[in-house]
Amino acid sequence: MKDEETEEQNKEGETKDPGSISAAHDKKEEDHSDKKIVDSPAEDEESAAKGSDGTDCNTKMDFRTLSVFRGSCSLKNVTIISDLRANLSEELHKRKEDVWIVQEESGIIYNDDTTFVEFLKHQKHIEVMIGNDRRSVSEEYGSTDPVLDAITNKFGPSQKCRMSCNHLTEPENLLNYMKENIRAGNAVVKCPKCQASWEMEELIAKSDMSEDEQIFYKKAMSIIKQTVKKYNTYS
Ligand SMILES: [Zn+2]
Structure with a gap:
């Protein structure tokens, strides 16, 4: 059993292709050239997040709420999405339970335990849904x-x-x-x-x-409906 697990892990390691994610991401960047990080390129954010150990870190990243508001948020002590929600909650003076990190165009709500490093592979700025x-x-x-x-x-x-x-x-x-x-x-x-x-x-x-929630859930639901429709057409 133990051997099988090890083998499985190895296989996973071999088949992982980080290139495909960044390739898709680069393409997305072309389509949305208006979305940019203010202070530093993604690599710096990533290393800052990796080295997050409570030391002072003034790195910031652009965010926008789905309806109107834009700003930039401190990445201090941000290791996972839950930390980012906490910082945004402070920045926006909202309860943490009303602040959600999403990807509007895919209808994704990021999980609290998703690492910030993983998040950066998919996002160049933060999209926030305020409840x-x-x-x-x-x-x-x-x-x-x-x-x-x-x-x-x-x-x-x-x-x-x-x-x-x-x-x-x-x-x-x-x-x-x-x-x-x-x-x-x-x-x-x-x-x-x-x-x-x-x-x-x-x-x-x-x-x-809220307005943000209406925008997000309508979009997410229409994506799911389209996907189901496409699937039914093929089968
Ligand atoms: Zn009923």
Whole structure:
């Protein structure tokens, strides 16, 4: 078993082709020549990230939120995406849980444990999706009795929003469920209780999406739908 594992690792090491990623990346650069890092080329960022050990590092990288805002963010102590979210949260005066690192054109939400070095292979600047820090419930459920949340499957006393299929949930739970569906590549978001389809308009309204979230999720969903359509055409 141990030998097999070692063999597998070796094989992986041999077949890895870092050239293909950078080639694709170079091509992307040509298409988006307006996207540039301010202070230093990617190589410097990379070595700065590798050597991140808490020492002072003034390197900065351009970011843009999906709707309007542009700026630059400190890369101090950034080793993984979670660190970058923390720095951006400080820069933008937003809660970290409302700051997400994404790639808009591919509909990707970067995972917290993705290394910054890996991130730099795909991004020349940071794309940020800012969430809504005050999500309101579009239709309040009047009862004070505990009600079942269709997504978490837990009873809770808090106010719920009623979905078109009549099941109840909360805006934040709905949005997390949306993220899961995007990551899983599901073209249709369905109620986990009754399998009724929830349309994008409903998801936007009931989870009270911010402008950034609307831009990102609409795009991500259209990419998934196109991919599924293409696949169905070929098969
Ligand atoms: Zn339902």
